[in-house]
Amino acid sequence: xxxxxxQTGWSREExxxxxxxxxxxxxxxxxxxxxxELVAKFVPDGRTLIYHTxxxxxxxxxxxxxxxxxxxxxxxxxRQVTALPGAAYFHHADSFAMIRGGxxxxxxxxxxxxxxxxxxxxxxxxxxxxxxxVGGAMDLVAGxxxxxxxxxxxxxxxxxKLVESCAYPLTGRGVVDxxxxxxxxxxxxxxxxxxxxxxxxxxxxxxxARTGAPVLEARQSAGVA
Amino acid sequence: xxxxxxQTGWSREExxxxxxxxxxxxxxxxxxxxxxELVAKFVPDGRTLIYHTxxxxxxxxxxxxxxxxxxxxxxxxxRQVTALPGAAYFHHADSFAMIRGGxxxxxxxxxxxxxxxxxxxxxxxxxxxxxxxVGGAMDLVAGxxxxxxxxxxxxxxxxxKLVESCAYPLTGRGVVDxxxxxxxxxxxxxxxxxxxxxxxxxxxxxxxARTGAPVLEARQSAGVA
Amino acid sequence: xxxxxLPSAAEAVADVFDGASVMVGGFGEAGSPVELIHALIDQGxxxxxxxxxxxxxxxxxxxxxxxxxxxxxxVCSFPRTANSTVFPELYREGFTELxxxxxxxxxxxxxxxxxxxxxxxxxxxxGTPLGEGKEVREFDGRAHLLEHGLTADFALIKGRLADxxxxxxxxxxxxxxxxxxAMAARTTIVQxxxxxxxxxxxxxxxxxxxxxxxxxxAIARPAHESQLIAAGVTYP
Amino acid sequence: xxxxxLPSAAEAVADVFDGASVMVGGFGEAGSPVELIHALIDQGxxxxxxxxxxxxxxxxxxxxxxxxxxxxxxVCSFPRTANSTVFPELYREGFTELxxxxxxxxxxxxxxxxxxxxxxxxxxxxGTPLGEGKEVREFDGRAHLLEHGLTADFALIKGRLADxxxxxxxxxxxxxxxxxxAMAARTTIVQxxxxxxxxxxxxxxxxxxxxxxxxxxAIARPAHESQLIAAGVTYP
Numbered sequence: 001x002x003x004x005x006x007q008t009g010w011s012r013e014e015x016x017x018x019x020x021x022x023x024x025x026x027x028x029x030x031x032x033x034x035x036x037e038l039v040a041k042f043v044p045d046g047r048t049l050i051y052h053t054x055x056x057x058x059x060x061x062x063x064x065x066x067x068x069x070x071x072x073x074x075x076x077x078x079r080q081v082t083a084l085p086g087a088a089y090f091h092h093a094d095s096f097a098m099i100r101g102g103x104x105x106x107x108x109x110x111x112x113x114x115x116x117x118x119x120x121x122x123x124x125x126x127x128x129x130x131x132x133x134v135g136g137a138m139d140l141v142a143g144x145x146x147x148x149x150x151x152x153x154x155x156x157x158x159x160x161k162l163v164e165s166c167a168y169p170l171t172g173r174g175v176v177d178x179x180x181x182x183x184x185x186x187x188x189x190x191x192x193x194x195x196x197x198x199x200x201x202x203x204x205x206x207x208x209a210r211t212g213a214p215v216l217e218a219r220q221s222a223g224v225a
Numbered sequence: 226x227x228x229x230x231x232q233t234g235w236s237r238e239e240x241x242x243x244x245x246x247x248x249x250x251x252x253x254x255x256x257x258x259x260x261x262e263l264v265a266k267f268v269p270d271g272r273t274l275i276y277h278t279x280x281x282x283x284x285x286x287x288x289x290x291x292x293x294x295x296x297x298x299x300x301x302x303x304r305q306v307t308a309l310p311g312a313a314y315f316h317h318a319d320s321f322a323m324i325r326g327g328x329x330x331x332x333x334x335x336x337x338x339x340x341x342x343x344x345x346x347x348x349x350x351x352x353x354x355x356x357x358x359v360g361g362a363m364d365l366v367a368g369x370x371x372x373x374x375x376x377x378x379x380x381x382x383x384x385x386k387l388v389e390s391c392a393y394p395l396t397g398r399g400v401v402d403x404x405x406x407x408x409x410x411x412x413x414x415x416x417x418x419x420x421x422x423x424x425x426x427x428x429x430x431x432x433x434a435r436t437g438a439p440v441l442e443a444r445q446s447a448g449v450a
Numbered sequence: 451x452x453x454x455x456l457p458s459a460a461e462a463v464a465d466v467f468d469g470a471s472v473m474v475g476g477f478g479e480a481g482s483p484v485e486l487i488h489a490l491i492d493q494g495x496x497x498x499x500x501x502x503x504x505x506x507x508x509x510x511x512x513x514x515x516x517x518x519x520x521x522x523x524x525v526c527s528f529p530r531t532a533n534s535t536v537f538p539e540l541y542r543e544g545f546t547e548l549x550x551x552x553x554x555x556x557x558x559x560x561x562x563x564x565x566x567x568x569x570x571x572x573x574x575x576x577g578t579p580l581g582e583g584k585e586v587r588e589f590d591g592r593a594h595l596l597e598h599g600l601t602a603d604f605a606l607i608k609g610r611l612a613d614x615x616x617x618x619x620x621x622x623x624x625x626x627x628x629x630x631x632a633m634a635a636r637t638t639i640v641q642x643x644x645x646x647x648x649x650x651x652x653x654x655x656x657x658x659x660x661x662x663x664x665x666x667x668a669i670a671r672p673a674h675e676s677q678l679i680a681a682g683v684t685y686p
Numbered sequence: 687x688x689x690x691x692l693p694s695a696a697e698a699v700a701d702v703f704d705g706a707s708v709m710v711g712g713f714g715e716a717g718s719p720v721e722l723i724h725a726l727i728d729q730g731x732x733x734x735x736x737x738x739x740x741x742x743x744x745x746x747x748x749x750x751x752x753x754x755x756x757x758x759x760x761v762c763s764f765p766r767t768a769n770s771t772v773f774p775e776l777y778r779e780g781f782t783e784l785x786x787x788x789x790x791x792x793x794x795x796x797x798x799x800x801x802x803x804x805x806x807x808x809x810x811x812x813g814t815p816l817g818e819g820k821e822v823r824e825f826d827g828r829a830h831l832l833e834h835g836l837t838a839d840f841a842l843i844k845g846r847l848a849d850x851x852x853x854x855x856x857x858x859x860x861x862x863x864x865x866x867x868a869m870a871a872r873t874t875i876v877q878x879x880x881x882x883x884x885x886x887x888x889x890x891x892x893x894x895x896x897x898x899x900x901x902x903x904a905i906a907r908p909a910h911e912s913q914l915i916a917a918g919v920t921y922p
Contacts, residue, residue, distance in 0.1 A: 026452050028661050048452050050615070050661070054789065055713040056859045058659050059615070071715055071910045072860035078714035085649025086452070086615035088659040089858055091865040091893070092713070092739075093565075093797035096790030100566030100810060101633060103661050124815075131774050132786050133766040134816065139790030142810040143566050173813035251688050253897050273688050275851070275897070279553065280477040281623045283895050284851070296479055296674045297624035303478035310885025311688070311851035313895040314622055316629040316657070317477070317503075318561035318801075321554030325574060325802030326869060328897050349579075356538050357550050358530040359580065364554030367574040368802050398577035558803065567794065568825035570806040589804035589834070598825070619890065654855065655891040 008201035009182045015150055017042035018197075019108065019180045022148070027105040028052055028098075030140060033077035035150050036108040050086075052104055054136045056095050059087025076136065099136070100143040107144035109137065111151045111179075113166040116192040116213040118176045120149065121168035134171075141172035153181035153210050160212035162186065162193060183207050191216055233426035234407045242267035243422075244333065244375055244405045252330040253277055253323075255365060258302035260375050261333040275311075277329055279361045281320050284312025301361065324361070325368040332369035334362065336376045336404075338391040341417040341438040343401045345374065346393035359396075366397035378406035378435050385437035387411065387418060408432050416441055454616040454666050455645055459489035462639045462667045463606070466495040471602040473560065473631040474502040474512055478531075479675035481624035483608040483641050484511040486667070488685055490606070491518050499523040501560070501602055503553060503627060505530075505537035508679035513537070514686070521546055525600070527553035533679065552580060555597055557630055562599035564633025564662070569598045605635030608672065609642040609658070613649070616663030617656045618642065625657065632662040641669045690852040690902050691881055695725035698875045698903045702731040702840055709796065709841040709867040710738040710748055714767075715911035717860035719844040719877050720747040722903070724921050726842070727754050735759040737796070737838055739789060739863060741766075741773035744915035749773070750922070757782055761836070763789035769915065788816060791833055793866055798835035800869025800898070805834045841871030844908065845878040845894070849885070852899030853892045854878065861893065868898040877905045 016038035061082035069080035185196040194216040241263035286307035294305035410421040419441040476482030506513030540546040571594035585596040712718035742749030776782040807830035821832040
């Protein structure tokens with residue numbers, strides 16, 4: 001991916017910024033722990049999103065200033081946050097009623113693997129002796145209207161994360177709508193992976209070489225969701 | 226039941242008063258529409274009951290003084306009531322979670338018929354062309370820990386209301402624990418109806434003559450529930 | 451900028467379509483969204499399925515919607531009222547179908563629909579005529595009925611106070627079916643006496659979070675059915 | 687005269703028995719009833735089944751109860767924590783069994799247990815390892831799993847404020863599992879910073895109605911796990 005010194009690929013922040021462009025004004029959004037959390041920093045001017053955290057808050061705001069936090073006002077990653085005007089607190093059964101009942105517009109999650117049929121693996125490597133922990137990921141992918149994955153295109157050891165079928169234990173079947181990586185934006189269509197947009201300096205050939213399943217050409221009309 | 230001019234049987238108020246003696250201090254109680262509502266007037270001194278009305282209030286108090294009512298503060302009979310100190314409002318799904326989940330100690334209901342196995346019919350005569358309406362009766366008898374019926378011993382036309390098996394459509398099967406009538410207090414035991422107490426001036430023979438199923442003698446130890 | 455306010459009840463119900471399912475809040479007159487229902491009568495949608503605990507009083511509100519022959523089915527726990535013959539006549543005539551549901555099962559089916567729970571097992575109504583034809587299954591030796599979640603195209607609800615995000619507070623026992631219905635409808639429309647800016651309500655005390663509410667309309671002095679009936683009003 | 691106050695955490699948990707099931711509120715440290723858990727450690731009950739979203743941090747609170755080898759099973763959605771090896775060691779050793787449940791299914795199972803709903807169908811976890819061995823059934827063409835309601839002998843919950851009738855308010859996201867667990871336990875024990883007389887709380891704003899609460903204990907300045915851990919505290 002060397003390209004005459006010009007930019008190749010997206011940084012984590014750029015991935016988050018690209019994803020943020022695809023979220024409509026007024027959407028109710030749940031951002032997973034890690035890269036997904038960055039999305040909140042890049043929402044385009046003029047759009048207001050309402051953030052849901054599954055531990056019981058709609059209208060979540062950014063981290064508090066040092067010393068202003070409350071250890072009982074936290075997000076799903078157990079980090080201290082704030083509540084914005086218009087916020088509401090509720091209990092866990094109501095919070096997951098929002099998720100399971102299809103009331104959230106978008107869930108943004110990380111991934112270990114995404115399969116071409118939309119299967120997602122993001123909670124366990126299935127490693128022997130590991131302590132299994134699932135949290136709310138299975139509920140989010142089963143219930144939220146749209147599921148975006150944001151992830152590096154390949155693992156640290158150079159394996160594709162977008163694959164024909166997941167080797168890791170599944171979080172949900174056929175649940176992912178779109179994937180944002182350092183190399184491209186890719187839809188999970190009925191026909192399988194389909195390019196939406198390449199990152200700067202990245203070619204379709206490079207994307208295909210780094211993807212474990214076929215990637216279809218972008219549709220002429222492809223673009224913002 | 227003439228008895229030398231002395232009292233024979235209980236009035237509605239006396240039935241309610243007799244029933245009220247059997248409710249323990251601190252009980253959570255749902256009183257049905259009609260005679261059951263009278264029970265609240267006769268709770269013995271020193272006992273505090275908390276009244277639940279299924280339309281969303283715990284800590285229901287008596288009717289408001291004239292002109293002090295709020296048409297949006299009503300009981301299940303749609304009559305205006307008040308809220309006592311310690312009251313709480315909640316929605317219908319939570320209200321019936323209290324009922325179905327076994328959190329209420331006692332439900333007091335009227336009856337068309339009670340069978341010797343505890344079956345209750347109190348919502349419909351099954352008459353052709355009648356508009357069926359059930360309200361919360363089936364939920365109450367299925368969920369509340371103890372179900373007391375308060376009713377005249379016989380219908381206006383002189384038919385027994387305590388019967389071998391209900392002819393009317395059921396509200397629930399095997400749900401009634403005890404029946405308070407104008408003639409007696411009668412338990413629904415495993416063996417069938419069993420006398421607990423006779424009203425003043427009423428004989429066991431009279432009770433048996435007016436009951437559509439066998440009535441067993443009171444146990445020596447029978448008394449307050 | 452999130453602002454779910456609409457300027458009038460008429461605009462709030464403008465897109466209710468023929469054949470729609472409509473949840474209508476209220477228990478008796480407490481919580482009955484009279485102005486939204488009257489706007490729906492004016493709007494004209496017909497062949498509606500109404501999910502509501504009762505069928506209204508006199509010839510105002512829900513009873514008036516029925517009287518206008520707009521409702522071909524009601525899902526309801528208690529369709530009798532002391533002072534209305536509207537539903538009984540439509541029912542006997544065969545114009546309006548009735549699905550009678552125990553009140554707690556009705557509330558739980560609505561909550562389940564809103565919570566993405568397809569179906570659940572309840573002990574209510576086992577062995578009664580309302581359990582006939584339903585799947586029975588034992589859990590811990592006790593028989594339960596399978597009941598299905600209920601959703602609807604629209605919900606018409608009456609609150610007391612809302613903010614521009616659609617967070618809603620209620621008045622006393624007028625809360626009743628409002629919160630579960632707000633969860634279960636695709637388009638939830640709430641009339642309240644007053645709408646404040648986001649941030650003016652205590653986030654700890656909100657009863658229906660705004661995510662469940664699509665539209666709020668201010669009706670400053672809502673009518674109570676009993677007052678309309680006492681004044682001899684019929685609608686339209 | 688209804689008064690659900692007990693004078694101390696020790697008295698509040700005195701009757702927890704060996705082999706009891708205990709729901710423990712909290713999500714991370716928010717809402718963790720540290721003082722009630724420490725009283726339970728002192729009390730000595732063992733062979734407990736704990737139902738809780740997490741397994742605690744450091745060696746205080748829930749992690750300390752585990753460390754004391756009192757818990758032989760946890761029902762939990764996320765037993766990993768960054769700063770505790772207590773559960774992983776007990777799990778690997780085979781002392782403490784794990785039933786891993788998706789977080790929303792856990793919350794709904796608890797709510798169902800409290801609401802008298804024996805079981806329900808949810809789309810969560812279909813086709814995943816956590817759905818294996820469970821009944822699958824289609825509703826409207828979509829596969830759902832059958833999940834059962836959960837109840838418990840006791841619940842230990844942290845609120846902010848209560849009254850003598852057991853009505854409870856919470857603090858921000860410390861509310862989390864408190865309300866459904868209060869519904870699902872036969873004996874619900876709530877620690878709060880302050881207990882007021884009945885009538886001092888707004889009946890419109892109560893989160894857990896007193897019918898779900900058997901005992902309230904005032905713990906004026908409850909500890910937060912993170913502060914204890916930062917101070918190097920381990921319990922006992």
